[in-house]
Amino acid sequence: MCGIFGYVGSRNNAGQLVVKGLKNLEYRGYDSWGVACKVGDAVLVEKDIGKISAVNESEFAHDCGMAISHTRWATHGGVTAMNAHPHLNEAGTIAVVHNGIIENFQSLRNELKEKGYTFKSETDTEVIPYIIEEEMKTTPDFASAVRKACAKFDGRYGILAFHTESNTLVATRTGSPLIVGVGEDGYFIASDIPAFMEHTKTVQYLDDGEMLVTDGKSILFTDLETGEEHPKREIEITWSVEEAQKGEYAHFMLKEIMEQKDSIARAVNQDDDQIKVIADAIKNAQGTFLVGSGTAHKACMAAEYFFSVIAKHHVNVTSGGEFKVHHHFLKPESLMIVVSQSGETADTLEAMKVAKSKGAKVLAIVNAEGSTIDREADYTLLINAGPERAVASTKALTGQMAVLMMIAHAMNDKLHEGKTLLLNTVSSINDMLNPRYIDFLEEVAQEIQHHEDLYIIGKSWNYPIALESAIKIQEVSYIHAEGFAASELKHGPIALIEEGTPCIALLGNDEVTPDIISNTIELKARGAQTIAIAPENNEAFDTWIKVPDVGVAQAIVNVIPIQVLAYFLAVKRGKDPDMPRNLAKSVTVK
Ligand code: G6P
Numbered sequence: 001m002c003g004i005f006g007y008v009g010s011r012n013n014a015g016q017l018v019v020k021g022l023k024n025l026e027y028r029g030y031d032s033w034g035v036a037c038k039v040g041d042a043v044l045v046e047k048d049i050g051k052i053s054a055v056n057e058s059e060f061a062h063d064c065g066m067a068i069s070h071t072r073w074a075t076h077g078g079v080t081a082m083n084a085h086p087h088l089n090e091a092g093t094i095a096v097v098h099n100g101i102i103e104n105f106q107s108l109r110n111e112l113k114e115k116g117y118t119f120k121s122e123t124d125t126e127v128i129p130y131i132i133e134e135e136m137k138t139t140p141d142f143a144s145a146v147r148k149a150c151a152k153f154d155g156r157y158g159i160l161a162f163h164t165e166s167n168t169l170v171a172t173r174t175g176s177p178l179i180v181g182v183g184e185d186g187y188f189i190a191s192d193i194p195a196f197m198e199h200t201k202t203v204q205y206l207d208d209g210e211m212l213v214t215d216g217k218s219i220l221f222t223d224l225e226t227g228e229e230h231p232k233r234e235i236e237i238t239w240s241v242e243e244a245q246k247g248e249y250a251h252f253m254l255k256e257i258m259e260q261k262d263s264i265a266r267a268v269n270q271d272d273d274q275i276k277v278i279a280d281a282i283k284n285a286q287g288t289f290l291v292g293s294g295t296a297h298k299a300c301m302a303a304e305y306f307f308s309v310i311a312k313h314h315v316n317v318t319s320g321g322e323f324k325v326h327h328h329f330l331k332p333e334s335l336m337i338v339v340s341q342s343g344e345t346a347d348t349l350e351a352m353k354v355a356k357s358k359g360a361k362v363l364a365i366v367n368a369e370g371s372t373i374d375r376e377a378d379y380t381l382l383i384n385a386g387p388e389r390a391v392a393s394t395k396a397l398t399g400q401m402a403v404l405m406m407i408a409h410a411m412n413d414k415l416h417e418g419k420t421l422l423l424n425t426v427s428s429i430n431d432m433l434n435p436r437y438i439d440f441l442e443e444v445a446q447e448i449q450h451h452e453d454l455y456i457i458g459k460s461w462n463y464p465i466a467l468e469s470a471i472k473i474q475e476v477s478y479i480h481a482e483g484f485a486a487s488e489l490k491h492g493p494i495a496l497i498e499e500g501t502p503c504i505a506l507l508g509n510d511e512v513t514p515d516i517i518s519n520t521i522e523l524k525a526r527g528a529q530t531i532a533i534a535p536e537n538n539e540a541f542d543t544w545i546k547v548p549d550v551g552v553a554q555a556i557v558n559v560i561p562i563q564v565l566a567y568f569l570a571v572k573r574g575k576d577p578d579m580p581r582n583l584a585k586s587v588t589v590k
Pocket of ligand 1: 293294295296339340341342343344345348391392393583584585586587
């Protein structure tokens with residue numbers, strides 16, 4: 001939530017540079033944007049509502065070696081230019097951008113008001129430059145004043161700030177990610193790597209409870225509280241600039257859907273011995289907890305079926321934000337598996353912290369290497385899907401499910417069979433995603449685009465896929481879509497079915513298939529327009545979207561046509577599938 005990007009160094013076009021890089025962070029928030037450039041001893045601020053992608057970099061051609069910028073996902077205060085970051089102190093000498101929440105901002109604001117400060121915005125962020133200004137009255141050194149100010153803030157945040165009389169950029173972190181790009185001619189500090197990837201692939205991570213100070217020539221990492229110096233490693237990232245760009249596709253979402261032809265194979269390409277060690281750890285753990293949020297939570301739900309059917313092993317599945325109340329069940333002998341694309345989701349991270357505080361081991365299945373979850377887990381399996389930029393998660397989900405399915409096979413001493421099945425599934429997906437198939441899905445979207453309600457049913461591992469399908473359709477097309485366990489239909493949701501209501505049934509070729517066919521017939525009898533995603537046709541289906549029969553991997557295949565359908569529903573309804581309203585890719589607030 002919210003993207004931050006700043007630069008300090010020997011280049012003299014910092015304003016243009018940060019605006020360009022910020023466009024690559026737009027997936028983190030796109031309500032409004034803002035830039036502060038240090039020009040001479042003054043600060044020039046430009047901010048507005050809307051998307052940074054619409055802003056022309058050339059408007060920021062100031063002679064400037066230091067700038068900070070922000071793209072906002074509103075939490076405190078509506079979407080207005082005044083609430084957009086950067087925020088300044090009254091004298092206009094301190095500029096701040098911020099990601100996360102200052103939880104005690106109301107009391108700080110009241111204290112500041114009593115001291116005579118007036119506020120221009122409704123944000124929690126505006127207290128930051130004022131508190132720094134207060135601290136500078138007794139601690140004139142800017143970085144030291146920032147350190148003292150941070151001691152007053154509660155909550156999880158990442159802050160980037162500068163003072164007009166100092167040539168240093170200061171960043172602090174207690175939760176929201178900040179990564180340093182180490183360039184030959186300066187330092188880049190951003191919420192995520194794509195902001196500076198065209199300039200450098202050498203990175204350093206600012207950890208929770210740390211502060212960094214840089215003048216563009218050198219950088220110092222310290223403990224935020226004590227000031228003790230922290231040595232840092234430089235890490236080379238492997239993603240290419242091309243991977244993070246749209247290429248020939250109109251949208252990242254479609255590009256990322258199509259990439260599943262390769263990305264699932266990359267997820268499957270794990271070290272066998274490591275997978276076996278993990279399989280044994282699950283067998284030996286006193287309770288295994290699978291935790292994720294949003295789409296990653298649906299991967300965990302699907303995995304519950306994989307572990308049950310393939311490994312005959314019970315696991316507990318909880319969404320990140322719900323985990324805290326279950327902490328009683330964790331023991332030092334328990335295992336938590338956290339699943340996350342970004343590795344930064346606040347709710348998932350919190351669950352992981354609870355597990356660690358109980359002495360339980362944590363295995364992370366993540367996409368973003370070097371993310372907080374990756375670094376703080378005891379073991380990590382990277383799914384290697386490459387950068388996922390569209391807000392709607394697609395290729396990360398199938399990679400996560402593939403890894404979890406492989407582990408389930410390994411628990412049953414069938415790792416080799418599991419890998420072979422998954423690789424055959426990849427080749428079936430490759431055949432399936434041909435231009436004719438995509439055109440057909442576009443036609444189905446064309447037919448149902450004007451409906452305002454849509455229901456999806458599934459059973460067994462197709463049940464979490466029905467839930468995931470609903471998320472996909474809701475978030476990008478804004479159609480009211482809901483997913484149900486097919487058997488639950490008769491217990492309420494069937495009352496919603498009217499003549500022509502589109503209902504999508506997800507099927508495999510397995511023991512529950514006859515049940516879902518019966519449920520589809522029940523829907524049809526109430527006037528529903530039935531659309532089935534299934535390996536075989538049936539007279540109960542008004543529309544049949546054919547998928548290959550891949551046995552226990554059916555969930556991985558069945559979600560893909562839904563992703564394409566959701567994409568076309570968004571486009572046909574005139575919505576931007578990459579940046580749906582009110583959402584952000586990386587949810588770093590609770
Ligand atoms: C947001 C994204 C979803 C994602 C969820 C969890 O809501 O829009 O696509 O599934 O966060 O994110 P994570 O990075 O932890 O997988």
